[in-house]
Amino acid sequence: MTSMTLHPSIDSGFKATDASFSGGTLVCNCASNAVKVRIKGDIAHNHACGCTKCWKPEGAAFSIVAVAPTENVEVLENGAKLAVVDPAALIQRNACKECGVHMYGPVERDHPFKGLSFVHPERFEEQGWAKPSFAAFVSSIIESGYDPEKMGGVRARLRELALEPYDCLSPALMDYIATWTAKKNGVLA
Template identity: 85%
Template sequence: MPTIAIHPSVDNGFKATNAAFLGGTLVCNCAINPVKVRIKGDIAHNHACGCSKCWKPDGAVFSVVAVAPMENVEVLENGDKLAVVDPAALIQRNACKDCGVHMYGPVERDHPFKGLAFVHPERFEEQGSANPGFAAFVSSIIESGYDPAKMDGVRARLRELNLEPYDCLNPGLMDYIATWTAKKNGVPAQ
């Protein structure tokens, strides 16, 4: 049985991380005048994402996405090539108009993730950023046309890669969202 491909940056094993990673430059796919976005510091909550909104390289079933504080994101070159993919979406995904790569996606609305920007770490020129630690929105790949009968195999492959599959976010992030919502709604802490 052939191995199920998840994403090029995880299928052949993870790259070495560097605890002292100080950030790097994300680069789109354009051979001429690529968009370059600087991320200061390391990323957090890196994960494989099956949602139908995240950018995926050709042939990938999942995206690989992480977050960084928006104040650590700076467009360095060719920002005029960026456009928001869906202005109504929570994540304002800024993609290159020429190659389609999503470069960064800030959360600007009142939400637990407000102030964060979603980025695709495989676009870093530099090596050493944190590796993916889980898989989110796994069932959502069906919405993009994946065969539901093959989902057990997908989950097994994710576990082989040490990416625990969830059909939402991992428990820590879900607890964070619920805690933020409770506080916002005035629910007293226990």
């Protein structure tokens, strides 16, 4: 099963996580005039994502995506190269118009994730960011053309890598969404 291409950061083994990681600079794939985005502080909820919206490296079945508070995201260089991929989407994915890498995606409308930005931590220049801890929207890779007959192998490989596969988000994030909704609707204080 190890020949399966999930994502380069997963397939080649995780880099060591550093408990003192305090953020860094995300860099797009352009050879010159790269877009650079500073993330202050650590990331959270890092995971492999099988959805069809997230940016993935060439040949990867999954993206690696985490969140950071939007207030901790700052475009440092070449911001004029950024454009929102889908203005109607919940996550306003800002991608480099030249290389296509998604640099950050804030959630700005009323939603449990409002105030967070989605980032692809493998784009950090620095090492030590939190490793992925689960896999989300696993069955969505079928929508990208992945053979449905091979999904058992995908889930087995993810589990082998200690990435529990979900066809939604992790239980902690689903609880967070449900709690936010209950509070918004007055069901919980």
